[in-house]
Amino acid sequence: MPAVPLTEWLRGQDDQLLADLLRARPDLATPPPADVAVLAARTGSRASVTRAAEGLDTFTLAVLDALVVAGADSSPVPVDAVTALVGPGADPSRVRAAVEQLVRLALAWGTADISVAPAAREASGLYPAGLGQPSDALAGVDIPALLDELTEADRRLLTTLAHGSPVGRTKDPVVSSGVVVPLERARTPVQRMLAMGLLLRRDAETVELPRQVGLALRGDSPLGTVRLDEPALRTSRHPSSTVDATGAGEVLELLRRTESLLESWGKDPATVLKAGGLGVRDVRKLTRELDTDERGAGFVAELAFGAGMIADSGAPSNAEWLPTTLADPWLTATPANQWATLAAAWLDLPRLPGLAGMRDAKDRVLAPLSDDLRRPPAPAERRRVLTALAGLPAGTGVASPDEVADVLAWRAPRRGGRLRDEIVRWTLTEATALGVVALGAITSAGRALLTDGPAAAAKRMAESMPEPLDHVLVQADLTVVAPGPLEPQLAIDVGQVADIESAGSATVYRVTEASVRRALDIGRTAEELHELFRTRSRTPVPQSLSYLIDDVARRHGRLRGGAAASFLRCDDPVLVAEVVAHPAATRLELRRIAPTVLVSPLPLADVLDELRKAGFAPAAEGADGEVLDLRPTGLRLPASARTRRAGLPTPPSDERMRDIVHQLRAGDTAAATRRGRTVSLAAGSGAADTAATLALLREAIEQRGHVLIDFVDSRGVASQRLVTPFRVGGGVLEGRDATGDAVRQYPLHRITTASLIGT
Template identity: 40%
Template sequence: MIDDAEPAAVHAAGRPPTYTSWLRGRSDDDLAALFAARPDLMTPVPADIAALAARATSRPAVLRVLDQLDRFALQVLEGLLALGDDRLGSGVPGVGRARLAAALPAPAPLLDAALHRLRVLGVVWEDGERLRPVAVLRDILPQPAGLGPPLRALVAGRPAEWLNRLAAGLGLPTGYDGGAPADRVAAELSRPDRLGRLLAEAGDDARQVLDRLVWGPPRGTVSQAGRDVDAASAASPIDRLLARGLLVATDDHTVTLPREVGLHLRGGRLFRRIDAKPPSPTGPRHPPERVTQAAAGQAFTVIRAVAELLELWADDPPGVLRNGGLGVRDLRRSARVLDGDEAGTAVLVEAAHAAGLIAASAEVDGEWLPTPAFDLWLAAEPAWRWLRLAEAWLASTRVARLGGTKDARGRPRNVLGEGLDRRSAPEVRLDVLRTLAAAPEGTAPTTESVAERLAWARPRRQGPAFTDLVQAALAEAALLGLTGLGALAPHARALVAEVDGRTRGPSGNGGPAGHAAEPSGSAAVAALAPELPQPVDRVLIQGDLTAVAPGPLVPELARELALAADVESTGGATVYRFTDSSIRRALDAGRGGAELLDLLDRCSSTPLPQPLRYLVADVARRHGRLRVGTASSYLRCDEPAVLDELVNDRRAADLMLVRLAPTVVASRATRPVLLERLTDLGYHPVAEAVDGSLQLNRPESRRSARQPVGGELAEPAAPGPELRAAAVRAVRAGDEAATSARRPVTAPSADPPRSPTAATLAALGAAVSEGRRVWIGYLDAEGRASSRIVEPARVDGGYLTAYDATQAAVRRFAVHRITGVAEIGTAEPAS
């Protein structure tokens, strides 16, 4: 026999169902929904259903699910845990829906929706008519609904003498003739009529003790809790409760209220209050049109500020700190340029980095520079530019407002540096926007109402860190133009709907946001575009040497005007001012005086003012009269009078000029020094090449060749439908390989004896000729064993070429690594 692997166990008739068998019975759509709701389960793809079940019920994976549940879903889950414990009187795990509904009175549609979500998430499964939570939840939530452990768990392991004394006090047989005393006691105290009589016997003063424990916590502290008492000798209320099993001592100082007693005292109810619906966010109302205008205005300010900041960094980039961040001085300088505060500038910088618009040119001695993506971003429509920034902010794990604070070691955190990542930041931002979207249009929810709703939506994540993230999300949403006057803008509502459509799985749980692939078809862009100022191709040039742009300029005109003028003020309109230096900057970039006047004449809504014409003509006349070359260096000018003036200028004495010819002057200064010094003196020289031609060029637009690095704690992207379907196929194929019944292939006897490898080749050759599938055991190059179901196509050269159903691909297998071959039979899969 050449099958080295044991056949998988066959599911025996009458075997109790398990979570694995329930998962195996789910449809492909159900498994795809599980992967959509819990992407961590398919990273990497499980080998089979058993591996998927083990991963889905592991403690870390279940804790991630619990953090996603709202308060009502948690109440439903705790109700299933409290009522479905197999240590209760019935001894049967799970609980029926009718029993749960009676103990958890809530509208039937809401209860069914919560149960459906828990099943989709895979933390609750069906055992016939009963609903059962996964076993690890018993350890994670040891006091469901504030109830203590079942009585059977409290008395397990207690001495037989103690159990017999308690049974005798309840009027029950002692000893082990009729079964375990613990089981008899637990069954007796599960009867409501019996509990009622015992409570009456204990007295009203004892009932007051129980009332303090009934709604949790179920434990109290008393002195000498483990003392020996019986019904006859009990004097105090605590003694009477201990003697009747209504309280159980768990150590020398602690007594615990059994779950059966707690449920009876609550009248069968699990919670005092059922929070089936989230609280509605409330706050002042504003006209919706004012909200839209305010948010759109801020969105326009953001895209203009980011463009201005990154243009500044392209010309004068800040350095990268040793820890990879942005220096405090550079942040302050950027804030002054944007006429804003450092906190707001930090948000814009982090958003631009998350959007891939800036990156460090190198890890050591690098500079923060725009990336090539910035040029594409500049050429796009304004509404899409805003969308790119907003989506990047939503998906980023970095919290800009942590910049400037200190970490646990006392080291400062820098913007763009380490220590600003928070794994839950994307989810908190999306939850905040969903909360704002739940308010009526134009309503600005108060911070308290937002916190109250989020406390319902994420009850397990409350705390100072969560509160800080919520406050940061509200402030940053206002800064980025998602809200106006505190209310969510229509384009932000559309963005939330789009993100939910891309990331929300069938469970109703949304994950981190993703980037929109194309601007076309975006509802957020369609909602924002009409509210933003449309690009204009005309400016108003005035006699005081200023130009007023009544809106955003088209990219071509914006570049030319930024070259020839300086921005003086921004706001509803941008004011540019023409100066000697700005005109000279355009001329240095290769623009001629006549060319510049023609451009301004074409883009001006009014006739070009005479002072501006004079300014351009005067600067152009003086520009380039002197030419600096490399001798060590020299000056050349076609007008000897200009050189006479320069040689006799006392301010140029440090240049040590020597007249070589009427039109040539030599200097001991190098060419760069000579150029800079003469420019300072107002002579405006230009450099010339060896052949005498002018060297006019605009400063190079510097870009970072490196791509931005994502957040340290960024979550993997949510899998798409195709990837989920492929994962389901792989898991099904792996499960078939692991559970199919296999009939070993016997090596034929011959003289001389055949080797196992020869028998393997014979079995595979027969499968090829007959066109049937076989099971193989295979060892990969690293020695890992796996089970495969393959359809052999060819065997030659020591390799098997076959379609591997486990990985849905055609692969080659080395025959010497095949540990066994077996024919596939049909049998009920193992649980």
């Protein structure tokens, strides 16, 4: 039976199917098609068909290939014939479901007999299902009988082409000459197959296996080796609480590293390479500071960049990577909210951090934070991986990232490009470092991030994190162990008087003379430090720690400095004399202005640093005599709009889809109706044109006819509307929309043309 054109088939569908089609294939709706004929042209275009096929799984693609092989692009094909081509293992009901999916996407149309657009053949590649072009010379030939007469060498040649590429290259002189020798004179397998018509010459070095021969050799598997069923995932079950707790432990380590990066670059910014990105030397330095590997350091930098907390200073020369003003509110936020900021930035990050360290086509190393890592499809691919994990029961972990890659490759074999499987592995590695995935399973916070957004995810992460501790364990070797996350104020207090020696689920601090002096420098007193350890340690405070605090405090602050540019004062003239006699006094240009006072033209911070290196223990004081904290606060860049992350585009609303479908119906109605004269209300038209337009609209009202208007709405979207007008005045046309059957008002200044058509 003759094929129903795609245009007529679309025209016969209901509005809901058209709206679903536009939603499933959004490229068809941009810009809105004027009528169904335009929609059909877009639907059948090669680019659109290829894009839609990228979302099909292996089985559905096999059904589409079967339709193409069966010739559905030229005449309708029964569904039963498609089932036979897919293979003996194909369930007919499953084939029918795949056909229905293709119909919903308008990649195929029909009911019992199915048609596909000619572009489906191009979208399937030059050789659909690995089969060559049909040969007219083999029409009506008993191919199995011919194959039975072949020698082992001849059959082996054809079998190789049938189960691989149908095109082969050869140096046989007969192929080069283009002259097919008679069968009785053929000497090689290629010559014999050409003489029998079982091979076709394509050019001087290429032969092709005809489709009929390939199908005959494949036997019960006409489409070749097709994996009709999705690969099974090996999984393991864990209590959800265990998964969430493991993920929360990773989060604490990630937050520590991010804070370290912001602190480090606030004091000593990294250099921006001339080509953009972070240099090898800075990556290695960051690796040491964060106590991780180069890939982990680059990932933390990419996270901070994606969250807008670091940016390129943009200086004409010597540009640097600096924290932005967004870093300060992040540093003061709760751990759960800190994590949510980073996780949301990662989920929508249009970059692939995993590319860092690889080489491009020119053999150049791809640097972290460079534009070379930008890949706009990355957020969609990331969500696809997480959605696959979210489809498993809670607490169910996958055994291997490679198995997840295999499953996703089966679900969308034409999607992802050459990095498809690598993206899956990178995503799972990064998600594990973020606490979105733990033990191979998606965490509760990760699931909430994917479905409900950062706010809900932060709440779930807060529930997963261990309760902050109000105590530490002081050891005899002057180490302080925090067996878990500390309360914010306690973490600040301990961080002031001790240095982190190792971090993780349990953080180990070490108290040294320098760390005690640092605490005293910022205004803490010896008594406050004793009180801190006495009240917050669950273990007895060792005498060695008490002696250390008292000894440093006894020497600390006896020598005090101020700005003159700077000054030093001391109640002990002997100590002042000792400072003056030291070689450092010459470098600092110290001058005694009183028995107990010295001044210097150098900044106070430089004077104090030099004296500390000389073995003294000075402290800074303010105008009121109190101890000052002279530590640098860190450099900051203003956060600009370009540093803020942008989420995925919002899908069109149902109302917008209905409007587009109404426009399609209006365009069809207008195209099927005889059109009368047309006038323009475009900007710049004269008063005479305006009068003619009003006359046309009044004529339509008197005749109870219709007008087709080109209308631009308040969002600047142009469309055609078929309207039955019944009033015009006050700068407004009022009438009934012939498609939506609703009374609407159209400002005349938004109408560009109006055409009078029949009643």
